[in-house]
Every structure is written in C-alpha cells, then in structure tokens.
Amino acid sequence: MLSVKNIHANIDGREILKGINLDIKPGEVHAIMGPNGSGKSTLASVLAGREEYEVTEGAVSFLGKDLLELSTEDRAREGLFLAFQYPVEIPGVSTTNFIKAAVNEKRKYLGQEPLDAVAFLKMMKEKMALVEIDQRLLSRSINEGFSGGEKKRNEVFQMAMLEPKLAIMDETDSGLDIDALRIVANGINKLRSPDRAMLLITHYQRLLDYIHPDFVHVLYNGRIVKSGKKELALELEEKGYDFITDDIDLAANQ
Amino acid sequence: MKEKPDTLEQAVLTEYKYGFVTDIDTDVIAKGLSENTIRLISSKKNEPEWLLDWRLKAYNHWLKLEEPKWANIKYPIINYQDIIYYAAPKPKKQLNSLDEADPELLATFEKLGISLNEQKRLTGVAVDVVMDSVSIATSFKEQLSEIGVIFCSISEAVQLHPELVKQYLGSIVPMTDNYFAALNSAVFTDGSFCYIPKGVRCPMELSTYFRINTENAGQFERTLIIAEDESYVSYLEGCTAPTRDENQLHAAVVELVAHTKAEIKYSTVQNWYPGDKNGMGGIYNFVTKRGICKGDHSKISWTQVETGSAITWKYPSVILKGDYSIGEFYSVAFTNNHQQADTGTKMTHLGKNTRSRIVSKGISAGHSQNSYRGLVRASKQATNARNYSQCDSLLLGDKCGAHTFPYIEVKNKTAIVEHEATTSKIGEDQLFYCKQRGIDAETAVALIVNGFAKEVMNQLPMEFAVEAQKLLAISMEGSVG
Ligand SMILES: Nc1ncnc2c1ncn2[C@@H]1O[C@H](COP(=O)(O)OP(=O)(O)O)[C@@H](O)[C@H]1O
Numbered sequence: 001m002l003s004v005k006n007i008h009a010n011i012d013g014r015e016i017l018k019g020i021n022l023d024i025k026p027g028e029v030h031a032i033m034g035p036n037g038s039g040k041s042t043l044a045s046v047l048a049g050r051e052e053y054e055v056t057e058g059a060v061s062f063l064g065k066d067l068l069e070l071s072t073e074d075r076a077r078e079g080l081f082l083a084f085q086y087p088v089e090i091p092g093v094s095t096t097n098f099i100k101a102a103v104n105e106k107r108k109y110l111g112q113e114p115l116d117a118v119a120f121l122k123m124m125k126e127k128m129a130l131v132e133i134d135q136r137l138l139s140r141s142i143n144e145g146f147s148g149g150e151k152k153r154n155e156v157f158q159m160a161m162l163e164p165k166l167a168i169m170d171e172t173d174s175g176l177d178i179d180a181l182r183i184v185a186n187g188i189n190k191l192r193s194p195d196r197a198m199l200l201i202t203h204y205q206r207l208l209d210y211i212h213p214d215f216v217h218v219l220y221n222g223r224i225v226k227s228g229k230k231e232l233a234l235e236l237e238e239k240g241y242d243f244i245t246d247d248i249d250l251a252a253n254q
Numbered sequence: 255m256k257e258k259p260d261t262l263e264q265a266v267l268t269e270y271k272y273g274f275v276t277d278i279d280t281d282v283i284a285k286g287l288s289e290n291t292i293r294l295i296s297s298k299k300n301e302p303e304w305l306l307d308w309r310l311k312a313y314n315h316w317l318k319l320e321e322p323k324w325a326n327i328k329y330p331i332i333n334y335q336d337i338i339y340y341a342a343p344k345p346k347k348q349l350n351s352l353d354e355a356d357p358e359l360l361a362t363f364e365k366l367g368i369s370l371n372e373q374k375r376l377t378g379v380a381v382d383v384v385m386d387s388v389s390i391a392t393s394f395k396e397q398l399s400e401i402g403v404i405f406c407s408i409s410e411a412v413q414l415h416p417e418l419v420k421q422y423l424g425s426i427v428p429m430t431d432n433y434f435a436a437l438n439s440a441v442f443t444d445g446s447f448c449y450i451p452k453g454v455r456c457p458m459e460l461s462t463y464f465r466i467n468t469e470n471a472g473q474f475e476r477t478l479i480i481a482e483d484e485s486y487v488s489y490l491e492g493c494t495a496p497t498r499d500e501n502q503l504h505a506a507v508v509e510l511v512a513h514t515k516a517e518i519k520y521s522t523v524q525n526w527y528p529g530d531k532n533g534m535g536g537i538y539n540f541v542t543k544r545g546i547c548k549g550d551h552s553k554i555s556w557t558q559v560e561t562g563s564a565i566t567w568k569y570p571s572v573i574l575k576g577d578y579s580i581g582e583f584y585s586v587a588f589t590n591n592h593q594q595a596d597t598g599t600k601m602t603h604l605g606k607n608t609r610s611r612i613v614s615k616g617i618s619a620g621h622s623q624n625s626y627r628g629l630v631r632a633s634k635q636a637t638n639a640r641n642y643s644q645c646d647s648l649l650l651g652d653k654c655g656a657h658t659f660p661y662i663e664v665k666n667k668t669a670i671v672e673h674e675a676t677t678s679k680i681g682e683d684q685l686f687y688c689k690q691r692g693i694d695a696e697t698a699v700a701l702i703v704n705g706f707a708k709e710v711m712n713q714l715p716m717e718f719a720v721e722a723q724k725l726l727a728i729s730m731e732g733s734v735g
C-alpha cells in the first residue's frame with residue numbers, strides 16, 4: 001500500500017529525514033517510536049504533503065501512485081489521513097460543515113455524488129458512537145476552545161468519517177488521561193480493517209497496550225534504526241531509548 | 255527546487271467579471287464643473303427653479319470646502335474639472351415598462367445577472383435601474399402605486415411629487431454636511447425615491463441597480479426613502495462598473511427617514527470595479543448615507559457587503575431621535591490587491607431608551623488596507639441609551655492591513671456602550687489542515703470567510719443572500735492557491 005524508499009527531507013536547508021525506508025501492506029498496523037525531535041512528525045508531514053518540507057531524495061508510492069507528485073488535497077482524497085499532533089483551530093467554521101466539505105470534496109474527486117443532508121446525518125450518527133463524541137462539540141467551530149482530549153477525539157472522528165486507506169496518527173495518545181486514551185484507542189481499534197493500514201506515531205508505549213501493532217520501528221535522528229514485532233515496544237519501555245540510541249551515537253562518533 | 259509559492263497570495267488573484275462596456279448611444283456633456291454645468295444638468299432634467307437654486311447654493315458652498323484628509327486612505331489628487339458630470343443613454347422613446355427598453359441595455363443588465371424582463375424577474379422584487387446619470391426604468395411601479403407606495407427615480411419624483419422632495423431633500427444630510435455631500439448636492443443626477451405611506455408594509459423588496467458605463471463619467475446618485483408611521487420597507491442597492499485604467503468617481507448621498515414605529519431595512523451589495531491587481535484603475539467611492547429614526551419606536555438597519563471600489567469612504571449612520579428607536583449597522587468589507595476601505599458607522603443617540611448595534615467584519619487580502627471607523631455618541635438626553643459594537647478583522651496573508659478606530663462620546667451617565675474587537679489571520683497551518691482533509695485552499699478560504707461573515711450575511715434579504723455569498727466567493731477567488 002505504502003512504500004517509502006530512502007526519503008531525505010529538509011526544512012530551512014537542514015536535513016531532518018536522512019533516508020527513511022518503510023513498507024506498509026493493507027490491514028497492517030505499524031508503530032513508529034522515538035525520542036522527541038527525532039523526525040516523527042516530519043515524516044508524517046512529508047507523507048501528507050506539507051509544503052515547507054523539501055524532499056531532496058527518495059520516492060514514495062501509495063496505492064500504486066507516485067505520492068510525491070500528488071497535491072496535498074489529492075493525497076487526502078486518495079485515502080491518506082493524518083491525525084494531527086496539534087490540530088489547529090478554525091474560528092467560524094463549524095466542525096460539521098468542515099467535515100461535510102471534506103467528505104464531499106473526496107466524493108467529487110472519486111466521481112461520486114455529494115451526500116445529501118439525510119445520508120450525511122446518518123453517517124455522522126454512526127461514527128459519533130464509535131468515538132463517543134458529543135454532538136454539541138460538532139456544532140462548534142472546529143477545534144476552537146476544545147480541550148486536548150476533545151481535539152484528539154475529533155481527529156479520530158474525522159478519520160472515521162473519511163474512511164481512509166492509510167491513517168497516520170501523530171501522537172494521538174499524548175495529552176490524554178487514561179479514560180480518554182481508552183476511548184480513543186477503542187475508536188481506532190474499531191476502525192481497523194483488512195484493507196486499511198495504520199501508522200501510529202507515539203512517544204510512549206502505553207498506546208500500544210490498547211492497540212497492538214504488527215510492526216514497531218524506532219526512528220532516531222532521521223533514520224529508522226531498528227524494526228521489529230510488538231515485543232520491541234516492550235523492550236523499549238523497559239530499557240528506554242538509550243539502549244538503542246547509545247549504540248548509534250557511539251557508532252556515529254567513531 | 256521550485257519557488258515555494260505563497261498559497262494565500264495566489265488564491266486572491268481574480269478577474270473582475272463585470273468589467274465590460276456597453277456600446278450605446280449616450281448623451282454626454284463636456285468635462286468640467288462650473289455653475290454652467292449645474293444649470294445644464296438642471297435644464298436637461300427640466301427641474302423647478304428652487305432645485306436649481308439649491309444646487310447652486312451647494313456648489314458655492316463646496317467651493318469653500320477642502321477634501322477631507324482624516325480617513326486612512328491614500329490617492330492622488332482628484333481633478334474635478336476632468337470629470338463628466340452628466341452622461342445618459344439616449345432613450346429611443348419614453349418607456350412605459352422595462353420591457354420596452356433598448357435591447358442593448360436589456361442585454362447589459364442580463365449579463366450582469368439582473369433580468370429586467372418583468373416576467374422572468376424575481377417575484378417580490380421591484381427594480382429601478384440607473385445607468386450613468388439617469389434612471390432607465392423602474393419595474394412594478396403600478397402595482398406598488400395601488401397601495402400608495404411610490405417607487406421611482408428621484409428625477410421623476412422631482413416632477414411628480416415635488417412637495418415631498420422639497421420637504422425631505424437635504425433634511426438628513428444637509429448640503430453643507432461634508433465635501434462630497436456638497437458636491438453631490440450640486441451635481442446629483444439620478445437615484446431612487448421611495449415613499450411608503452402610513453401603515454403600509456411594502457409587499458416587495460425595492461431595489462436599485464447602479465451601473466457606470468461611460469468613460470470619465472462620475473456618478474452622483476441621490477436616494478431618498480421616507481417611511482411614514484407604522485410602515486415597513488426593505489430596500490437593496492447593487493452596483494458595478496467597467497474595467498478601466500483611470501479611476502472614476504462615485505459620490506452618492508442616501509437619506510432615510512423613519513417616522514413613528516416605521517422600519518427601514520437598507521441593504522447594499524457594493525461591487526464597483528476595484529482596480530487591477532497592481533492597483534490601477536477602480537472606482538473612488540465616497541458616499542454619505544444617513545438615516546433618522548424620527549419617531550418613537552422606529553428602526554433603521556443598514557447592511558452592507560462591500561467587495562468593490564479602489565477606495566471606499568462610507569459611514570452609513572443613524573440618528574436615533576425618537577425614544578425607543580433602534581439603529582443597526584451590519585457590514586462585511588472585503589479588500590484585495592491594492593484596495594482601500596475606510597468604512598464604519600455613526601450612531602447618534604438623542605432619544606431615551608435608544609439602542610444601537612454595530613457588527614463589522616473586515617476581510618483584507620493582498621496589499622489592501624481595511625479600516626473600521628465608528629462613532630457612538632450619546633447626548634445628555636439619551637437616558638438609558640445602549641450600544642453594542644463588535645469589530646472583527648480577518649487577514650489573508652501578511653501584506654495587508656486591518657485597522658479599527660472606534661470613537662465613543664457619552665454625555666449621559668445611564669448610557670452603556672460596549673465595544674469588542676478581534677483580529678485573526680488565515681494561516682498556512684489552517685490551510686494545511688484543510689488540504690489534508692481534501693479541501694483545496696480556495697474552498698478552505700471560502701469556508702473560513704463565509705463562517706467569519708455569516709452573522710452579517712444572514713441579515714441580507716433572502717433573495718440576495720445567495721448572490722452576495724457568490725460575490726464574496728468570486729472576489730476572493732485566487733485569495734489562496
Ligand atoms: N517547521 C520547522 N522549522 C524548523 N525546524 C523544524 C520544523 N519542524 C521540525 N523541525 C525540526 O526537525 C526536527 C524533528 O522534529 P519533529 O519531526 O517534530 O520530531 P518528533 O515529531 O519526532 O518529535 C527537530 O529538530 C525540529 O526542531
């Protein structure tokens with residue numbers, strides 16, 4: 001589904017990603033872990049098509065298409081979804097209207113008729129139950145004055161509404177208390193399906209107690225330095241990142 | 255690597271869609287302004303002596319005045335001798351209805367989206383059409399006159415209802431009010447006249463469509479609306495002009511009178527040619543609009559959607575004279591490229607228990623400057639006067655400016671004046687968020703702007719709300735890329 005080959009990316013002339021390789025097949029859940037500043041959000045942004053980042057080398061194919069050639073919005077319409085680490089507030093635009101626009105833009109791209117009000121409402125009701133989101137939240141301006149937990153829940157709700165092929169979740173667990181974490185994780189689990197892949201970016205392994213990944217990768221200093229099965233996450237939890245990163249720093253200094 | 259484009263900047267670039275010129279036989283007088291020009295205009299309109307005298311008085315006063323400098327706008331010196339003060343499409347014959355108008359004219363308005371054919375037109379909307387200096391025709395006149403409503407051009411009102419015109423003309427905006435009002439009083443050519451008799455609720459929207467066509471012509475329109483006791487009227491004006499490199503002057507005066515328990519709702523969708531993306535050309539729009547809530551429990555509500563003009567200088571105001579009277583001002587001003595808008599309102603509370611409400615939404619893009627200027631005044635007698643003002647600015651990009659100049663003068667201790675202001679900016683972060691959801695930048699900006707302007711747009715009469723929304727979307731096209 002997604003094949004990332006030797007991606008290098010810069011911001012303001014500084015290289016942040018230094019050769020990333022990653023293969024994700026339909027139905028798989030991959031976790032990317034790593035210390036702060038290692039480039040996790042950068043990788044998510046590059047895949048989603050944020051213009052500030054310059055890809056200097058490498059290739060990405062997504063569902064058989066050259067991802068880097070697609071505009072940001074077309075990547076989304078093709079089925080790539082990013083749950084943001086820091087969702088932005090858009091005053092004056094209600095969450096419902098925003099999601100409706102998103103759903104219908106995607107349908108238009110796929111050559112489908114826009115959803116009528118009744119069908120859209122029905123879909124909203126279904127998906128709201130999935131992430132236990134409050135209806136009142138959806139009539140408010142998107143993310144404006146939402147608590148951290150509400151913002152994250154709203155991201156997962158949008159993911160449910162947009163039914164992506166590949167969902168990238170950037171620290172969707174951060175800033176959540178244990179109850180909120182459970183609800184969000186449950187929502188995500190319900191959205192797992194054989195033709196949907198997920199890439200979970202997380203700093204802590206606690207999210208992985210709820211969502212069991214098929215593969216775990218450690219990102220450090222712009223490179224994936226170790227990959228393994230879900231046991232790797234437990235090992236990281238136990239020994240900390242240092243047990244991997246020390247070796248690398250040592251090797252780099254020699 | 256390709257240059258990273260400023261997405262917002264790209265999206266604001268757009269073509270003005272009403273910029274064509276109609277090739278029509280026009281009666282044009284020579285450029286220049288003097289007593290003779292005024293005599294000529296007055297004689298062409300076959301005016302009574304008193305009106306000519308009034309005009310000449312205004313002209314002589316104007317000569318003593320200086321152009322106001324206090325607004326936050328910059329423009330080269332206007333040469334008032336280089337303007338044509340009268341230009342009129344030559345009528346083939348006297349028109350009895352719009353359907354008889356010159357096909358070229360009908361086609362022009364068809365192209366502007368205004369169908370003048372009565373059968374095809376929006377039911378429930380009567381239209382007066384003014385091209386350059388004259389009113390071409392007014393629809394539904396007869397139906398309206400059956401219930402006593404007078405809706406015609408001001409020129410016609412001068413002929414048919416001189417006593418009303420004489421009583422009210424200049425009674426709210428005196429000829430000495432300001433530089434542009436004096437100029438208008440001297441040279442005004444046409445505009446609309448509405449009179450709603452006592453107890454009548456006008457059953458249709460009354461509207462005027464203003465079109466500038468002739469090169470170098472100024473448009474000096476004059477509108478007068480009188481609502482007698484317990485009457486109601488909703489009036490709307492729209493306007494466009496051709497694309498030209500030279501600036502053209504539009505200096506209008508609008509006067510409203512609401513008697514006891516009367517209500518006037520006045521809406522404007524202003525889309526004069528704004529100039530090109532380098533700031534070349536465009537209309538200078540210097541307008542004085544004022545209403546008086548003369549009787550107790552009367553109400554005047556101004557709603558404006560301003561997207562056009564190179565320069566807008568305009569402060570629709572209300573004098574709240576009657577006790578318990580209400581004044582409202584709802585405004586959306588969108589400026590792009592090098593447009594400059596200095597607009598707002600003046601609420602003058604004289605009566606007891608008067609209330610006013612101001613909602614101003616300024617949207618700036620490109621290199622434009624958008625200023626809100628408002629004055630709320632409560633006199634000594636204005637016991638329990640209340641005002642609430644809200645001024646919000648939205649910036650698209652970082653080369654434009656938004657400014658707020660609220661002035662408050664309160665002389666009565668029981669008066670309460672509240673003012674709130676916010677400034678926000680559409681940022682690249684917000685656009686990225688939208689694009690990541692499959693919403694392209696242009697649609698995203700439209701969503702954000704519509705959300706921002708909603709409270710004002712909701713005030714427009716239903717028939718026009720959709721049009722205004724489209725206009726806003728067109729004006730913004732290209733605001734983001
Ligand atoms: N917009 C930006 N401008 C400059 N530097 C940035 C920007 N975004 C990220 N970086 C830098 O790139 C590195 C990786 O950041 P990020 O991808 O956010 O890491 P992570 O998500 O793993 O914590 C950090 O050193 C950070 O300072």
Ligand SMILES: [Mg+2]
Nearest residue numbers: 040041085171
């Ligand atoms: Mg991060």
